[in-house]
Amino acid sequence: MQQDQRKKSSTEADFFTEYGDASRYKIQEVIGKGSYGVVCSAIDVHTGEKVAIKKIHDIFEHISDAARILREIKLLRLLRHPDIVEIKHIMLPPSRRDFKDIYVVFELMESDLHQVIKANDDLTKEHYQFFLYQLLRALKYIHTANVYHRDLKPKNILANSNCKLKICDFGLARVAFNDTPTTIFWTDYVATRWYRAPELCGSFFSKYTPAIDIWSIGCIFAEVLTGKPLFPGKNVVHQLDLMTDLLGTPSMDTISRVRNDKARRYLSSMRKKEPILFSQKFPSADPLALDLLQKLLAFDPKDRPTAEEALAHPYFKGLAKVEREPSCQPITKMEFEFERRRVTKEDIRELIFREILEYHPQLLKDYINGTERTTFLYPSAVDQFRKQFAHLEENGGNGPVIPMDRKHTSLPRSTIVHSTPIPAKEQPRIGPSRDKPSDEPYSNPREFDRFSGNAPRTSQAPQRVPTARPGRVVGPVLPYENGATKDSYDARRLAMNSGYPPQQQIPQAYGYYQIPGKSACSELSQAERYTLHQQAYTCANSATVTDVALDMRAPPFHLSGGPKSDSSERLAAETNLYTRSLNGLAATAAGVAASAHRKVGVVPYGMSRMY
Numbered sequence: 151m152q153q154d155q156r157k158k159s160s161t162e163a164d165f166f167t168e169y170g171d172a173s174r175y176k177i178q179e180v181i182g183k184g185s186y187g188v189v190c191s192a193i194d195v196h197t198g199e200k201v202a203i204k205k206i207h208d209i210f211e212h213i214s215d216a217a218r219i220l221r222e223i224k225l226l227r228l229l230r231h232p233d234i235v236e237i238k239h240i241m242l243p244p245s246r247r248d249f250k251d252i253y254v255v256f257e258l259m260e261s262d263l264h265q266v267i268k269a270n271d272d273l274t275k276e277h278y279q280f281f282l283y284q285l286l287r288a289l290k291y292i293h294t295a296n297v298y299h300r301d302l303k304p305k306n307i308l309a310n311s312n313c314k315l316k317i318c319d320f321g322l323a324r325v326a327f328n329d330t331p332t333t334i335f336w337t338d339y340v341a342t343r344w345y346r347a348p349e350l351c352g353s354f355f356s357k358y359t360p361a362i363d364i365w366s367i368g369c370i371f372a373e374v375l376t377g378k379p380l381f382p383g384k385n386v387v388h389q390l391d392l393m394t395d396l397l398g399t400p401s402m403d404t405i406s407r408v409r410n411d412k413a414r415r416y417l418s419s420m421r422k423k424e425p426i427l428f429s430q431k432f433p434s435a436d437p438l439a440l441d442l443l444q445k446l447l448a449f450d451p452k453d454r455p456t457a458e459e460a461l462a463h464p465y466f467k468g469l470a471k472v473e474r475e476p477s478c479q480p481i482t483k484m485e486f487e488f489e490r491r492r493v494t495k496e497d498i499r500e501l502i503f504r505e506i507l508e509y510h511p512q513l514l515k516d517y518i519n520g521t522e523r524t525t526f527l528y529p530s531a532v533d534q535f536r537k538q539f540a541h542l543e544e545n546g547g548n549g550p551v552i553p554m555d556r557k558h559t560s561l562p563r564s565t566i567v568h569s570t571p572i573p574a575k576e577q578p579r580i581g582p583s584r585d586k587p588s589d590e591p592y593s594n595p596r597e598f599d600r601f602s603g604n605a606p607r608t609s610q611a612p613q614r615v616p617t618a619r620p621g622r623v624v625g626p627v628l629p630y631e632n633g634a635t636k637d638s639y640d641a642r643r644l645a646m647n648s649g650y651p652p653q654q655q656i657p658q659a660y661g662y663y664q665i666p667g668k669s670a671c672s673e674l675s676q677a678e679r680y681t682l683h684q685q686a687y688t689c690a691n692s693a694t695v696t697d698v699a700l701d702m703r704a705p706p707f708h709l710s711g712g713p714k715s716d717s718s719e720r721l722a723a724e725t726n727l728y729t730r731s732l733n734g735l736a737a738t739a740a741g742v743a744a745s746a747h748r749k750v751g752v753v754p755y756g757m758s759r760m761y
């Protein structure tokens with residue numbers, strides 16, 4: 151009896167510890183809005199780390215949204231890599247049975263690649279190389295897990311001013327399994343057109359292959375090189391026109407493999423176009439970069455390299471190291487079993503709840519043992535969060551936050567068309583496509599073009615309002631509790647958020663690099679910056695000096711509190727050396743981008759304690 155009592159109180163203690171959640175995060179300011187919700191920066195008072203908390207509201211309003219959210223949180227739990235954004239925590243909802251919103255805690259990033267590209271016109275060859283390296287390294291990891299992102303674009307790549315990139319937004323991603331048919335009907339596939347591979351232009355029948363992501367990376371890399379989108383098609387016909395303007399008309403052999411009749415006919419009837427030399431299109435780019443770019447942008451998916459092959463390209467000589475480019479264990483079928491059957495809202499709710507419990511180990515144990523309380527209404531941290539977010543949404547910016555429209559898609563059906571032998575490189579997938587359309591910077595991607603004989607199964611989705619307001623600079627970010635929580639990026643943040651327009655904010659020659667004997671924000675000569683870069687680059691490539699270099703250079707790279715392997719940490723640390731080596735070169739402009747990226751005003755100091 152006494153023992154029972156003890157057991158009960160210890161369970162209760164554990165249980166209420168879970169609600170330490172509420173006071174653990176001090177919310178600071180709204181930093182972004184998407185169609186799924188609002189993102190705020192916050193401080194994790196346990197660790198002192200800055201985090202981004204995304205409120206995803208009304209997740210069960212439409213079952214395809216709920217499935218998308220489940221897919222994303224699952225994938226981000228399973229794909230742990232320094233070049234992929236990390237979920238640190240998910241708040242426990244107040245009730246297992248009727249929760250509607252979830253709060254996901256991410257590592258905080260300063261900006262995204264879209265903003266970085268817009269704000270920087272002086273990126274160097276080292277930046278180009280390092281950006282592409284990180285993207286391919288992430289892709290190698292993702293693809294070896296048998297996951298295809300399917301919506302890679304600059305906005306889905308978060309960036310820090312130290313040049314660190316991290317892929318995010320796995321809402322359209324798919325896991326492929328070897329036992330499944332190769333060809334699927336991409337009815338709901340609506341990834342951003344500009345980055346969409348030619349085999350998906352106009353055709354909803356396509357093999358599900360990693361080459362689709364490789365194409366997107368090629369487009370993104372070209373955009374990094376020139377500052378402009380490579381193929382900004384207004385519709386899929388225009389998209390194909392732009393592609394063929396650069397790459398020339400594909401060979402008859404390639405055209406014959408295009409599945410969509412009308413697209414095939416369009417391509418074969420197109421006037422013959424000669425390819426433009428990449429050295430002409432990108433005159434100042436490194437020839438090796440262009441050689442790789444041309445391969446990434448092969449019209450025929452079978453001619454594109456895998457991420458692993460691309461990493462072995464001579465362009466990365468001196469930077470690439472197989473030990474730093476890990477693969478991932480393929481994701482088990484069990485994890486995505488829900489994609490292969492009809493599920494109800496309640497099924498998805500239970501699966502999301504189960505996923506949330508991964509961040510609450512004691513409750514997960516109880517859940518697995520069947521000892522958790524199913525009907526209990528938790529004293530929830532979420533309630534507090536809801537009020538704080540609501541307050542910020544109303545008062546944090548210029549007027550109330552109007553959530554962007556979600557573009558719901560219909561529920562998936564079994565739309566597998568047929569099965570053919572599967573080449574090793576082209577992993578298939580099973581099951582229906584159940585995507586929610588993704589956005590595109592300036593136009594509605596949800597098109598059923600004149601190639602497609604398919605009527606849309608859903609109504610035309612409302613157009614998403616672009617979120618970014620270039621050049622907008624927000625007020626100063628106030629430190630949490632008189633600086634009690636030391637932000638390792640303080641100096642930068644002050645400079646970035648000085649309240650002046652971006653051009654006046656920090657002259658380009660300022661870097662954030664901390665060098666002995668100089669202030670963090672010291673003005674560096676071109677030569678000094680180059681030297682710094684060279685030093686750190688050497689460090690990054692020399693296993694023997696890694697620790698010394700790390701000791702010398704603050705701030706450290708923050709890794710997950712979650713279950714990351716040693717090798718993953720080492721990988722991050724090594725990468726960090728290199729990213730910091732580029733820091734002084736790009737930080738200013740990336741900082742401007744970060745400021746521009748923050749849309750609304752600042753939360754008054756101590757705000758989070760108002761509730």
Ligand SMILES: Nc1ncnc2c1ncn2[C@@H]1O[C@H](COP(=O)(O)OP(=O)(O)OP(=O)(O)O)[C@@H](O)[C@H]1O
Pocket residue numbers: 181182183184185186187189202235256257258259260261262308318319589617
């Ligand atoms: N970890 C993070 N750190 C900093 N900013 C972030 C982070 N995650 C998201 N953001 C920013 O918040 C905004 C909205 O986030 P996100 O795009 O993930 O929301 P969403 O609702 O999924 O959007 P979408 O409508 O594009 O699907 C974006 O501008 C993004 O850059």
